[in-house]
Amino acid sequence: MDLKLRVWRQKDRNSSGKLVEYDARDIDPEMSFLEMLDVVNERLIDSGDEPIAFDHDCREGICGACSATINGIPHGPHRATTVCQLHMRHFQDGDTLTIEPFRARAFPVIRDLMVDRTAFDRIVEAGGYISVGTGSAPEANTLPIPKDQAERAMDAASCIGCGACVAACKNASAMLFVAAKSSHLNTLPQGKPEKERRVLSMVAAMDEAGFGNCTNQYECSAVCPKSISEDFIGQLNREYFVASIKQQFTTK
Amino acid sequence: MKLDAKIPSGPLESKWTRYLSEIKLVNPANKRKYEIIVVGSGLGGAAAAATLGELGYHVKCFCYQDSPRRAHSIAAQGGINAAKNYQNDGDSVYRLFYDTIKGGDFRAREANVYRLAEVSAEIIDQCTAQGVPFAREYGGHLANRSFGGAQVSRTFYARGQTGQQLLLGAYSALCRQIQAGTVTMFPRTEMLDLVVVEGHAKGIVVRDMVTGEISSHSADAVVLATGGYSNVYDLSTNARGCNVTAAFRAYKRGAAFANPCYTQIHPTCIPVSGEYQSKLTLMSESLRNDGRVWVPKEKGDSRSPQEIPEEDRDYFLERKYPSYGNLAPRDISSRSAKEVCDEGRGVGPGGLGVYLDFSDAINRLGLDTIRERYGNLFEMYERITGEDAYHTPMRIYPALHYTMGGLWVDYNLMSNLPGLHVIGEANFSDHGANRLGASALMQGLADGYFILPYTIGAYLADCKGKRPPTDHPDFRAVEKEVEERTRKLLSINGKRSTQSIHRELGKLMWEKAGMARNADGLREAVSRIPGIREEFWQNVQVPGEGGEINQELEKAGRLADFLEFGELLCRDALDRNESCGGHFREEFQTKEGEALRNDEEYSYVSAWEFQGENQEPVLHKEPIVYDEVKMATRSYK
Numbered sequence: 001m002d003l004k005l006r007v008w009r010q011k012d013r014n015s016s017g018k019l020v021e022y023d024a025r026d027i028d029p030e031m032s033f034l035e036m037l038d039v040v041n042e043r044l045i046d047s048g049d050e051p052i053a054f055d056h057d058c059r060e061g062i063c064g065a066c067s068a069t070i071n072g073i074p075h076g077p078h079r080a081t082t083v084c085q086l087h088m089r090h091f092q093d094g095d096t097l098t099i100e101p102f103r104a105r106a107f108p109v110i111r112d113l114m115v116d117r118t119a120f121d122r123i124v125e126a127g128g129y130i131s132v133g134t135g136s137a138p139e140a141n142t143l144p145i146p147k148d149q150a151e152r153a154m155d156a157a158s159c160i161g162c163g164a165c166v167a168a169c170k171n172a173s174a175m176l177f178v179a180a181k182s183s184h185l186n187t188l189p190q191g192k193p194e195k196e197r198r199v200l201s202m203v204a205a206m207d208e209a210g211f212g213n214c215t216n217q218y219e220c221s222a223v224c225p226k227s228i229s230e231d232f233i234g235q236l237n238r239e240y241f242v243a244s245i246k247q248q249f250t251t252k
Numbered sequence: 253m254k255l256d257a258k259i260p261s262g263p264l265e266s267k268w269t270r271y272l273s274e275i276k277l278v279n280p281a282n283k284r285k286y287e288i289i290v291v292g293s294g295l296g297g298a299a300a301a302a303t304l305g306e307l308g309y310h311v312k313c314f315c316y317q318d319s320p321r322r323a324h325s326i327a328a329q330g331g332i333n334a335a336k337n338y339q340n341d342g343d344s345v346y347r348l349f350y351d352t353i354k355g356g357d358f359r360a361r362e363a364n365v366y367r368l369a370e371v372s373a374e375i376i377d378q379c380t381a382q383g384v385p386f387a388r389e390y391g392g393h394l395a396n397r398s399f400g401g402a403q404v405s406r407t408f409y410a411r412g413q414t415g416q417q418l419l420l421g422a423y424s425a426l427c428r429q430i431q432a433g434t435v436t437m438f439p440r441t442e443m444l445d446l447v448v449v450e451g452h453a454k455g456i457v458v459r460d461m462v463t464g465e466i467s468s469h470s471a472d473a474v475v476l477a478t479g480g481y482s483n484v485y486d487l488s489t490n491a492r493g494c495n496v497t498a499a500f501r502a503y504k505r506g507a508a509f510a511n512p513c514y515t516q517i518h519p520t521c522i523p524v525s526g527e528y529q530s531k532l533t534l535m536s537e538s539l540r541n542d543g544r545v546w547v548p549k550e551k552g553d554s555r556s557p558q559e560i561p562e563e564d565r566d567y568f569l570e571r572k573y574p575s576y577g578n579l580a581p582r583d584i585s586s587r588s589a590k591e592v593c594d595e596g597r598g599v600g601p602g603g604l605g606v607y608l609d610f611s612d613a614i615n616r617l618g619l620d621t622i623r624e625r626y627g628n629l630f631e632m633y634e635r636i637t638g639e640d641a642y643h644t645p646m647r648i649y650p651a652l653h654y655t656m657g658g659l660w661v662d663y664n665l666m667s668n669l670p671g672l673h674v675i676g677e678a679n680f681s682d683h684g685a686n687r688l689g690a691s692a693l694m695q696g697l698a699d700g701y702f703i704l705p706y707t708i709g710a711y712l713a714d715c716k717g718k719r720p721p722t723d724h725p726d727f728r729a730v731e732k733e734v735e736e737r738t739r740k741l742l743s744i745n746g747k748r749s750t751q752s753i754h755r756e757l758g759k760l761m762w763e764k765a766g767m768a769r770n771a772d773g774l775r776e777a778v779s780r781i782p783g784i785r786e787e788f789w790q791n792v793q794v795p796g797e798g799g800e801i802n803q804e805l806e807k808a809g810r811l812a813d814f815l816e817f818g819e820l821l822c823r824d825a826l827d828r829n830e831s832c833g834g835h836f837r838e839e840f841q842t843k844e845g846e847a848l849r850n851d852e853e854y855s856y857v858s859a860w861e862f863q864g865e866n867q868e869p870v871l872h873k874e875p876i877v878y879d880e881v882k883m884a885t886r887s888y889k
């Protein structure tokens with residue numbers, strides 16, 4: 001199949017970028033989207049041009065590195081699929097594809113389709129963990145956990161930290177990301193002791209990183225490659241509410 | 253070169269506990285004064301960096317990804333072994349130890365493997381406490397599944413995303429230490445060389461992958477947790493960025509590289525679909541618990557799988573290995589698949605595939621159970637192939653997946669180069685010639701949480717002399733070499749992309765040093781690789797500049813090392829005139845086509861020492877001595 005690509009090209013964080021058009025001819029529908037970009041890049045290199053920079057690594061939908069917005073949709077049109085797992089069979093011969101980086105104030109573009117997502121790491125550093133040092137854990141089966149609780153925690157824990165939720169949100173909010181992490185840990189009994197501290201510090205770190213507010217449109221959940229449910233945002237809101245009230249009473 | 257494995261004396265079961273009680277400790281007040289560099293942030297690296305930070309050391313952790321959470325450990329699906337005996341099916345530390353030694357085809361070090369089995373149970377406790385959402389039974393207790401190469405059920409799992417969940421656990425522990433200020437994290441930073449000062453590894457030279465700046469970091473000790481080298485084959489299940497550079501640079505600075513020819517082929521990957529293929533996707537071997545592997549009995553049978561009746565199907569694993577059946581170890585399953593495809597009975601495009609059929613399991617257990625067990629794997633398969641495996645059998649084919657070889661280490665996980673420690677897949681020590689399923693995660697975390705943080709003390713307590721400053725002439729010299737090499741890569745300005753040359757190397761490696769090898773093929777590879785290397789250094793095109801994000805430059809640097817390393821791998825395979833584990837030499841097989849080991853002549857670890865550019869490396873042998881187990885022919889019939 002033959003495609004027309006309009007790709008965001010930007011030299012570095014401080015330069016301004018623009019969309020540049022490329023022809024992608026003879027694309028095999030069995031290729032993945034990134035393999036299509038590989039082919040385009042090999043052709044660019046052969047003709048002495050600079051290839052399109054994009055983040056990727058595992059190419060199997062789990063590391064969360066790949067990130068691109070295709071025709072306005074983070075990770076492209078196929079539901080619950082990262083761009084590395086998106087296959088060209090989902091496009092039509094003759095399609096025009098506009099390929100841009102994930103856009104958000106907290107994710108500055110550093111080159112072409114690559115953005116800086118270290119703000120996510122800072123949120124986890126603020127409290128996305130259970131404080132248990134190596135060697136101090138009790139025997140694992142001393143604490144039975146109901147299967148449905150474990151399953152719910154696992155649903156939340158499936159987040160791959162790609163940032164599509166932020167890119168899809170008109171306010172560039174990171175609520176789904178934060179909610180997934182806090183709900184994973186807060187749902188489990190091991191995570192309960194730090195539950196309140198966790199939500200307060202993670203939300204504070206999120207605000208500080210420049211992410212916007214959540215206005216409950218749930219575009220985030222719709223584009224999430226792991227289909228993380230917006231229910232977790234509800235859980236985070238409730239836990240945050242309780243935690244901030246408690247905090248007010250304890251500080252007074 | 254002296255290879256002293258430093259195995260503690262005494263009976264096998266008490267070596268580690270005795271070692272722990274006798275090890276020299278670093279005074280807690282002094283720990284703050286030590287700096288440790290950890291390269292890599294996968295299970296081994298993140299666990300080690302976090303634990304070393306908790307112990308009070310100053311840690312600098314480096315990874316090439318934009319976040320430590322993306323290291324390739326994240327892609328492991330199936331599970332993690334531990335000798336908990338929760339199923340009361342007769343498991344024990346000894347049994348896990350024995351299975352690992354046997355699975356490794358009697359080419360692993362006894363004391364290391366026993367220790368691995370010993371700490372396995374603690375890993376599950378640690379991860380559970382961190383909030384890793386392992387699968388549970390209705391009663392709330394942890395669930396287990398069985399895995400290839402074992403007759404007990406000892407594998408813990410979190411859906412098909414066990415690696416992800418364990419890595420996120422280790423990453424969260426790491427984040428906690430970053431917040432506490434004990435660990436400084438350097439993402440998007442690639443180690444390009446090791447710095448050795450007065451015979452000790454004292455630092456690294458790195459490239460900031462965003463600004464292109466090349467700089468040095470010094471430390472009291474260096475830990476490499478940089479994973480394996482499957483990408484020397486270009487196509488493998490590894491992430492595209494996985495590379496051998498850190499380990500190979502260490503080798504060129506004097507660390508011995510052990511058993512590079514021990515590579516593992518994974519039997520359940522999605523077959524290649526075309527020339528453009530950029531990676532192979534693995535589907536967890538746990539699928540073999542419920543899926544049955546078959547091909548048509550007749551070659552060239554072009555009927556669709558549903559049209560082929562039972563009597564025309566050959567369930568070749570069940571036929572050849574009745575007691576293990578579809579759960580036969582990886583190397584055996586892979587080779588059997590290759591055999592039937594070589595006979596012309598393969599299925600799918602190009603005939604390079606076999607069926608993995610779930611229809612019996614669906615009839616027996618119901619669709620819901622299968623969906624619950626493997627739902628995400630079936631989805632993954634559909635996403636890639638466009639086929640629905642609930643209704644038509646999957647097609648699978650073996651692919652390069654894991655490498656058992658790695659830098660040589662002693663019992664302390666320290667290489668022959670003092671100060672340089674190597675953990676996880678990057679070292680050679682625990683899996684012998686073949687690794688059992690669900691044991692990679694176990695080893696990465698064992699090394700990172702429970703072994704290295706203590707054994708590194710043995711070096712530090714003795715390590716006199718402070719770490720050198722980074723303006724030390726030895727640092728300056730290495731920095732200069734790295735800069736020079738970068739300049740050279742950028743100035744070749746030839747006609748071929750890095751990827752096209754990598755593809756060429758990969759094809760040659762797969763054909764001559766892949767699933768089955770022979771002396772002629774290996775000799776041919778050894779003679780042809782220098783030509784590809786030459787072509788690379790004359791004719792590669794690396795566009796862009798050094799002082800910016802330049803992914804082609806990164807790829808070219810990694811390929812340059814693969815082009816030398818591939819030759820070393822083939823030399824090792826050529827030296828080993830026997831078949832064992834993942835190393836199958838066609839000349840050495842039984843009448844039934846099984847691997848034929850030669851314990852008399854080859855019970856040794858091959859440790860290769862670098863001799864200089866374009867010089868043949870020297871082979872050193874560490875004999876493998878078993879006090880506890882008897883070497884036996886591995887039989888899974």
Ligand code: FES
Nearest residue numbers: 057059064066084
């Ligand atoms: S490259 Fe890892 S999720 Fe896409």
